[in-house]
Amino acid sequence: MIPACAVADLSEGEAIRIPGEVPIAVFNVGGEIYAIDDTCSHQDASLSEGWLEGCFVECPLHAASFDLRTGMPTGAPAKKPVRTHRVVIKDGVIHVVPQNQEAVV
Amino acid sequence: MRTVAVVGASLAGLRAVEELRAQGFDGRVAVVGEEPHRPYDRPPLSKAYLAGTCSPESLRLADDADTDELAAEWHLGVRADSLDPATRSVRLSNGEEITADGIIIATGGRARPLLGAEGLSGVHTVRTLDDAAALRADLENSTGGVVVIGAGWIGAEVASTCHTLGRQVTIVEAGLTPLARVLGPTMGRICAALHSDHGVALRTGVGVQSLTSTGFGPWKRVTGVDLADGTHLPADVVVVGIGMLPNTEWLAGSGVAVDNGVLCDAGCVTAFPSVVAVGDVARYQGPDGPVRHEHWTNASEQPAVAVRNLLAGTTIQEYRPSGYFWSQQYGTRLQVAGHPGDADEVAVVDGSPDDRVFVAEYRRQGLPVGVLAMNNPKLFGRLRRQLRAAVAI
Numbered sequence: 251m252i253p254a255c256a257v258a259d260l261s262e263g264e265a266i267r268i269p270g271e272v273p274i275a276v277f278n279v280g281g282e283i284y285a286i287d288d289t290c291s292h293q294d295a296s297l298s299e300g301w302l303e304g305c306f307v308e309c310p311l312h313a314a315s316f317d318l319r320t321g322m323p324t325g326a327p328a329k330k331p332v333r334t335h336r337v338v339i340k341d342g343v344i345h346v347v348p349q350n351q352e353a354v355v
Numbered sequence: 356m357r358t359v360a361v362v363g364a365s366l367a368g369l370r371a372v373e374e375l376r377a378q379g380f381d382g383r384v385a386v387v388g389e390e391p392h393r394p395y396d397r398p399p400l401s402k403a404y405l406a407g408t409c410s411p412e413s414l415r416l417a418d419d420a421d422t423d424e425l426a427a428e429w430h431l432g433v434r435a436d437s438l439d440p441a442t443r444s445v446r447l448s449n450g451e452e453i454t455a456d457g458i459i460i461a462t463g464g465r466a467r468p469l470l471g472a473e474g475l476s477g478v479h480t481v482r483t484l485d486d487a488a489a490l491r492a493d494l495e496n497s498t499g500g501v502v503v504i505g506a507g508w509i510g511a512e513v514a515s516t517c518h519t520l521g522r523q524v525t526i527v528e529a530g531l532t533p534l535a536r537v538l539g540p541t542m543g544r545i546c547a548a549l550h551s552d553h554g555v556a557l558r559t560g561v562g563v564q565s566l567t568s569t570g571f572g573p574w575k576r577v578t579g580v581d582l583a584d585g586t587h588l589p590a591d592v593v594v595v596g597i598g599m600l601p602n603t604e605w606l607a608g609s610g611v612a613v614d615n616g617v618l619c620d621a622g623c624v625t626a627f628p629s630v631v632a633v634g635d636v637a638r639y640q641g642p643d644g645p646v647r648h649e650h651w652t653n654a655s656e657q658p659a660v661a662v663r664n665l666l667a668g669t670t671i672q673e674y675r676p677s678g679y680f681w682s683q684q685y686g687t688r689l690q691v692a693g694h695p696g697d698a699d700e701v702a703v704v705d706g707s708p709d710d711r712v713f714v715a716e717y718r719r720q721g722l723p724v725g726v727l728a729m730n731n732p733k734l735f736g737r738l739r740r741q742l743r744a745a746v747a748i
Contacts, residue, residue: 293399299732301740310732311681311688312651326373327396327655329418 254285254344265307267298274335274346277318279305284318285335285346291316292328356456356629356666357382360445361427362435363461363602364388366396367634367654369416371459372427374662384427385453387445389462391432392484393417398651400487401512402683406519407491411484435462438609443629457665459658460606460617460625460632464599464649469504475568477577478593481509490594494520499591501525502580504563506533506547508682510596515684517594518555525556525588527563527580539697542715542727545708546689552711553685558582566593599649601636614638616647622670623661629668631661639674650680677743678725687711688730692739695725705734714738 254260254268260278268274273288275298284305288296295311302308306324308315314328321331336347359375361368364386372384388394395414403409417425434448444454466480477497479490494501494517503514506528517524530536535543550557562583569578579589603613611625612618616638619625623632623639632639634654638647653676660674682689695701695717706713706729714734717725723742728735 293396294403295732299736301736308736310690310736326370327416329421 251345251347254346257342265298283337285337286321287332291330291332358455359384359457360453360455361386361459364394368461369394370658372425374658386427386429387435388431389434401481404487405516435605440610458630461634462602463635464601467598467600469595475577480595493592497591500589501592502588502590503594505596511684513594514555528559529562531560541701549685620670621673622664624664624670631665633657633661652679690728690735693725693742
């Protein structure tokens with residue numbers, strides 16, 4: 251489980267990036283927190299810098315749009331989904347459980 | 356309409372096929388592509404692909420499942436040689452002929468060659484996958500200096516990639532300020548400073564006199580570049596990035612008007628309602644006269660409009676370009692939207708060019724017409740949307 255930031259530090263409509271081998275982007279959409287892989291599945295760009303509209307984030311580079319709930323792209327130019335990650339809020343801090351570590355946590 | 360021929364199998368051609376199907380055309384679609392490859396993405400050719408960090412497979416724009424779904428006929432590795440307006444048939448270089456009710460011209464362009472460089476090994480352009488593969492191989496097999504002729508987007512990106520690969524790079528630009536025509540002199544200078552930030556030499560305001568070489572016949576290889584001011588720049592590899600020429604020669608005698616591209620109306624329709632043009636080759640009627648765009652977003656967005664008009668048999672929709680394009684150099688991301696002109700007033704609205712993180716707005720008669728961002732995608736995204744909403748461009 252990776253601590254991201256305090257709930258209070260991520261206002262609505264904002265995103266932060268957790269650096270790492272596979273960086274993760276954490277979004278606050280109307281109070282709901284979502285976490286997905288930060289790197290667009292199309293070409294190297296950080297989704298935490300993308301445009302947030304409802305539950306969708308648009309890649310800042312080529313406007314590929316991803317559903318934060320499923321990681322699925324809504325259409326070209328992205329084809330592959332990005333991974334989604336489980337979010338746990340503990341003591342006012344947002345934690346992310348990276349998908350590939352689910353089993354061991 | 357029973358058959359549509361799409362001439363050109365790059366991004367614009369593929370998007371045209373996708374739009375035909377998305378807009379309900381269920382007839383025969385024949386696609387002609389001069390290159391042997393299935394449609395692939397070009398932006399990485401001067402960056403990740405050249406650096407060796409992405410494979411040719413990852414450049415593919417459509418996988419087999421997507422292609423199957425489109426149910427198109429692919430004629431790859433053959434060129435369209437002519438278009439007969441009377442029978443609306445496209446004659447191919449292998450002797451075949453495709454007769455179609457609708458024709459989508461997406462033939463793009465070819466790299467403008469440097470005169471005097473014909474048959475000289477070590478001299479490259481970067482337009483196609485094969486071009487980039489040849490350059491990459493040459494870079495792997497040499498160690499000396501690299502000279503890039505032309506400091507436009509391609510030249511700047513190739514210079515940056517060669518620098519990343521540990522090569523000594525010099526860029527030569529005939530104009531006084533790189534990118535001034537697109538971004539204006541102030542921002543052109545700021546973007547060009549990225550080269551000197553990284554120790555890449557930039558020579559501006561000087562033309563190329565000739566290339567020097569060694570060997571003869573097929574063994575003739577470049578050894579350097581002689582500049583008009585008498586300077587000699589030794590080079591193992593020379594990359595020429597001096598623009599492109601639209602591929603329109605095959606339309607000679609077809610009645611389709613050609614002038615630095617295929618002339619068409621604001622909806623990408625030529626004088627024949629059954630012939631439309633998209634992508635780099637399309638010179639459509641913009642608010643200030645005929646205009647052609649040579650970038651990815653245009654090739655991606657234009658086909659939706661052109662196909663709609665083709666299927667309608669008349670221009671029912673006009674193309675409104677977003678003007679969006681991007682570049683990546685020395686780890687720096689540049690993004691441009693709208694239609695900046697070299698005479699516009701430029702104001703930095705966020706950050707500072709000195710920090711290489713900023714957003715600048717272009718204004719004409721006080722109104723925003725364009726935005727340029729360096730390493731600031733978030734604010735760029737917002738301003739790009741505002742710009743799109745504010746002006747009916």
